[in-house]
Amino acid sequence: MGSIRNQVQLIGNVGDVPTLTNLESGKKVVRFSLATNEPYKDKEGNKQTDTNWHTVVGWGKTAEFVEKYVGKGKEIGILGKLKTRSYTTDDGNQRYVTEVEANEVLLLGKK
Numbered sequence: 001m002g003s004i005r006n007q008v009q010l011i012g013n014v015g016d017v018p019t020l021t022n023l024e025s026g027k028k029v030v031r032f033s034l035a036t037n038e039p040y041k042d043k044e045g046n047k048q049t050d051t052n053w054h055t056v057v058g059w060g061k062t063a064e065f066v067e068k069y070v071g072k073g074k075e076i077g078i079l080g081k082l083k084t085r086s087y088t089t090d091d092g093n094q095r096y097v098t099e100v101e102a103n104e105v106l107l108l109g110k111k
Contacts, residue, residue: 006081006082007079007080007081008078008079008080008081008082008100009077009078009079010034010036010054010077010078010100011036011075011076011077011078011108012034012035012036012037012054012075012076012078013034013035013073013074013075013076014032014033014034014035014070014071014072014073014074014076015032015033015034015035015053015072016032016033016072017032017071017072018030018031018032018066018067018070018071019031019032020063020066020067027059027060028059028060028063028064028067029057029058029059029063030057030058030059030062030063030066030067031055031056031057032055032056032066032070033053033054033055033056034053034054034055034056034076034078034100035051035052035053035054036051036052036054037049037050037051038050038051038052054099054100055097055099055100056078056080056099056100056101056102057083057099057100057101057102058101058102058105059101062102062103062104062105065105066102066105069107070105070107074107074109075108075109076105076106076107076108077105077106077108078100078102078104078105078106079102079103079104079105079106080100080101080102080103080104081100081101081103082098082099082100082101083098083099083100083101084096084097084098084099085097085099
């Protein structure tokens with residue numbers, strides 16, 4: 001059962017242009033937002049949509065693939081895991097960020 005631990009699968013639309021960064025170590029990292037939509041009916045029976053936003057991070061070959069083929073609005077599938085990191089703000093407050101670290105990206109929708 002170890003292979004399904006901390007596994008995330010999402011299908012959604014890219015919310016902004018992916019940002020690629022070349023680190024001093026030579027590694028490449030890409031960041032972008034992904035919107036996932038869940039349709040439901042409210043108390044009156046009207047169709048509604050609940051949209052959730054996720055921050056996605058990709059490294060190395062995944063980052064290069066995203067830079068080359070993924071743009072704003074594109075429907076994609078993500079396979080990855082959740083990662084949490086922390087940082088301290090300039091005023092000394094501790095902040096925590098949870099992101100989806102993409103291992104695989106699948107292009108969906110129309111070409």
